[in-house]
Amino acid sequence: MVELTPQLLGLQLVTGVALGAIYALLAVGLSLIFGMLTVVNFAHGAFFMVGAFLGIYFQTLTGSFALSLVITPLVVGSVGMLAERFLVRPLYGRGIDYPLLLTFGLSYVLIELMRVLFGIEGLPSSTPAMLRGSVDLGIGRFPLYRLVLIGATAAVVLGLWLMIEKTRFGLIIRAGSRDPEIVRVLGVDVARVWLLVFGLGTAIAGLSGVLAAPTRAVNPEMGITVLAESFVVTVVGGMGSLMGAVVAGLLVGVVFSMTSLLAPEFAELSIFVLMALVLLVRPQGLFGKAGLMG
């Protein structure tokens, strides 16, 4: 057992934050969709996976990682909107189970679709040349790209926050996530808003796919484990709370990272234990509204 120097703990913390960044991004998308549409999107992991595949595809097509960072979310978002329009919309008002199970079926189809399009082995993914290598943080070497990952997530969350706080669309979202009825009263075309929100949520999932691709194997099944983890995050943070999603994302990332250091075998279990504990103490999650879905 290596002794726990401050450096090691520090590095472990940074690692946890980098991990949490992706969790947070995914959870934000999930929470956005749930908060507005009370749809538990079981296809979120699949959209993440699709994002990773398309990210690589557009990167090789355009030769630019930056470009695919822009294009991919747009494409994934559009797929998301199609799904909302033709699959999810007919189910509104039918309770929470049906959309949940429909998106579950959708995830199967998306996984198979990627198998057909890009093959079962998945695609080799590599970090863009300029972001390769590791930098010395003074506490140890850390991959440059993962620092970028943290930065990118911060940027996205900030952008999202600005949009929600400063734009009219944001206003509607804020109102809507408190009480969907209000939106109708405000005389907004609810259907359009929901379409956009679903699109936005899935686009973010796609984006996190592109961002995650260089750090892991890109294959059709990559979304399945991610889904479970991002659900844990969303629920710990409180369904429908963006703030919660971010905080819980980082929390889960750090908890996972620290257990990996101290009791590696239990790393994966730790986040489920965390969720169980949080829910039993605060059934609505850290930032969730009590009684929601009661």
Next chain:
Amino acid sequence: MNAPLIQRHAMDVQADILIEARHISRQFGAFQALTDISVQFRAKHLCAIIGPNGAGKSTFFNILSGAIAPSSGSVLFQGQDITGLEPHEYARRGIAKSFQITNVFKQLSAHENVRVAVQMRHARFDFFSPRAKLAGVAQTAQALLERVGLASLGQKPAGDLAHGQQRSLEVAMALAADPQLLLMDEPTAGMSPEETTVMMDLITELAAERTVILVEHKMKLVMGICKTLIVLHHGQLLAQGSPEDIRANPEVRRVYLGQG
């Protein structure tokens, strides 16, 4: 200032007090919904809690029916403190209620709605005897349906009944436990004038056998039929007494100026 009045009133009727609220207060966060309310309700007595919107009627009603607990103070039923008991324990002591928002088992048939309510008295955790064969339950349920005028609609899913009919169904369910106290939160809300009169007649009739406490903001409606009125205002007990007293009460007049 009217506390002594209540006390005196209490003295001579101590004998047949069914339910009593003692110094009930309730906050919601910073908002003080009720402040130190003490009221006694007599057995076999029709009584209404009135007051303008936001007076705290529903909060008080929910505390009496055990739906929410008071921040301070206590509720006594037949002299026993029942404050903070589970809702189902209130029901088992003979306190029934009908909700403000219609509240039935939508997908079950009207008859099944009442049958389930009646069954409560016969079998709670019976896993084996076929429910259909439960002695007399179905008949009692049918009788109750007739009493509220839904005899012919027994097989219809409760969700498909007209609004007024659903309210009546709720009354039937409330009666199923043959309660000593029946609490009704705006029983005529959203009813047509015809439905309203039918409902009011039914209520008066019911009050002959048990205590009925109504929450109502339509003052006119209750003036005629209630023995006692309790007026809340800004979460405080403004006045209580017979309709006549209330009509005469200057405070009440001021509050209801232009209303009623």
Next chain:
Amino acid sequence: MAPLLTPVLTLIARHRVLSVLLFLLIFPWLMPYEALAVNILIFGLYAVGFNLLFGYTGMLSFGHAAFLGVGSYLTGMSIVHAHLHWLIAIAIGVGASGLVGALMGHLAIRTRGIYFSMVTLALGQIVYYGFYKAERWTGGENGLRGVTVPAFEFAGWTIDFTNPVTKYYVMLGFVAIALGLVSRILASPFGAVIEAIRENEKRAAACGYDVARSKLLVFVLSAAICGLAGSLRAIHLSVVPIDSLHYLQSGQAVMMCLLGGMGTFFGPFVGAAVFLYLEDVVTTLTRHWMAVVGTIFMVFILFFPRGIWGSLIARWERATTPSAQT
């Protein structure tokens, strides 16, 4: 269709257990192979147990794999390590999953809606890792092997589980008992109470029913039935795969219920049969079975939310009591 359907369904509805048994007696001859028929028996029972909670009480659990798995493992371990008689082993499996159900339920029923689903998911995963780590007794990721029941004499017959037909009918015996039990419970006053809770918790409490206690009871019942399914599966496969505890296995129960029709007595069984049969056929036809299964699933959610059996029932009701469907 309806006119022909009505008398049949009326008959079935009257003697539902009897009719399902009659069907199950000839069932193996309708299936491509017995192992599939046995799987359908087992997962049918699993789905029925799950439906008790999901369909009848309205609680969507994502942790039911825990009960299937605990049933399998405890039965398996009793046979492999303790060399107990297989009947006792099954009893232990059922008891254990009931117990785990009581523990999980006690914690989970404090939450509602999606949070209930997530708590059950989390607790289920904790059980999963518990068994995963207990490699010495459970075989860990390799699964528990050697759950074999030697051939034995019964009423002059030699019962040998390596004979698929024999195995099927022995399993059918257990499933029959369980189905009878469930049917009885659903017809009982308690059955009425849980449906009331599904419809409107607040109102059920106002009627004087102890909602929390009733929920816990259903949870345990449901767990025990899923546990029996698990116990049978251990004997059927002669191995216990760790996957039987995984949350994807819980998801399967949900799918089967929805496919067949939740909140109906036969629905889950029909769902399990169609699901497994479909998967079996499709997988031998195409490697893209996930796409096919996924699509069929979506189609059902969108167009037959009542599920296969549920839709039949609906037709029937419309045919017999028109008023009920207006």
Next chain:
Amino acid sequence: MSTLIPAPTPNPEHSTSHADQHAAPQANMQATSRRRLLQAGAAGTVLAGAPFAINIVRAQGAPIKIGFPTPLTGAFSAEAQDQVRAAELAVKEFNDGGGFNGRKVELLVRDDKLNPGEAASRTLELIEKDKVDFIVGSLSAATQLSINAVTRERKVIFNSISQSDAINEAKDWSPYTFHEALNPHMTAGAVARYAFPKYGKKVVYLTADYAYGHEMVRGFERAGKALGATTLADIRHPLGAADYSAFLPRIQALKPDILVLCNFGRDLVNSAKQATDFGLKESTRLVAPVLLFTSRVAGGADAFEGVVGGTSYYWGMEDSIPAAKAFNDKFRRAYGGAVPSDYGALGYAGVRSVLQAVVNAKSTDSDKVADALGRLEYNWYKGNQFYRKCDHQSVQSIIIVESKSKGMKDKNDVFSVASIEAPSESNLRSCSELGHKG
């Protein structure tokens, strides 16, 4: 839904053969087989529900049936489908050679979805419905063990082409159990014997937390003891973890000479990739007990640059091994120039051994064939091999490869063969250790 209701049919055998034609993907005739699949689709749904599927009296000269359960879908589908191709090749060879007194061989491929439960059911199907004579296949420790549990009970020969130590042990083993593949103990040992002297003695293990991973570590430490290697840490990660970064700072702090990645397939790709990102390679040599051809292709050159590992077969060994050359050429001819992967080759050997044993035994009877397999000495594709008497483990050579990052001739040119360890019983765990008498 109506098409799903099974309709009776006099000939259940059909449905399976349809299915099998599909399930054996022929790279060079994809288009047609797709079309055939569609017809099979229609036919299959109707036929699959044949009543009285059991007790079909099989005529003399009926085909010899080999059941082939393998994960056509899921994480190892690439490897699995290569297994099928190679197995098909062995079958084709045998049938073109006239079969066994007129009896042709039929390969019945089933998708076990990498799920042990599914694997068991599928094996039951193959035995009870299709009445297969032998089972060859599987691609994971768990699935092979559950297949073995079923075959053992029913005295059906199972030749496993996937790695595991447990299957050799008396507890799981049966006289009908054969193990064509390497086992972790052999592979890990060979890699250790190559790597420890060369790269250093301070070792950290990053281990997938399941039997297979633990068996790998055990193998390394055994061999390491003799070579004076010291274990700094054995860090166990959850099986199938997507992110390993959280384990890496500690490894960095330990400053090992060698980091052994005791995991498989995608876990290996992920961990190698992330270790590279963390700059671990600057001071540490990455070693993998099993370095899959397919993983390397999927993972890319950068992630695997300089990674050393073991394998049962690499097509590149054809330069020095004539048998390999011959096998590669057959494969290239059949599949449009494609080269066989390591696990693919095992599919070929697994089937071919059984068929050879049938010929030697002049029978398809399980006991006779098992006996013949026990005596078999063969050289199908990589040099001489034989099954050890006590546990039927195939004693064979082990290839140590190093991943290339530059100067590759084509997309298949991913490894350079560093060394080949000759077959030797002494590199296996002893029979008595496994609980076998004698």
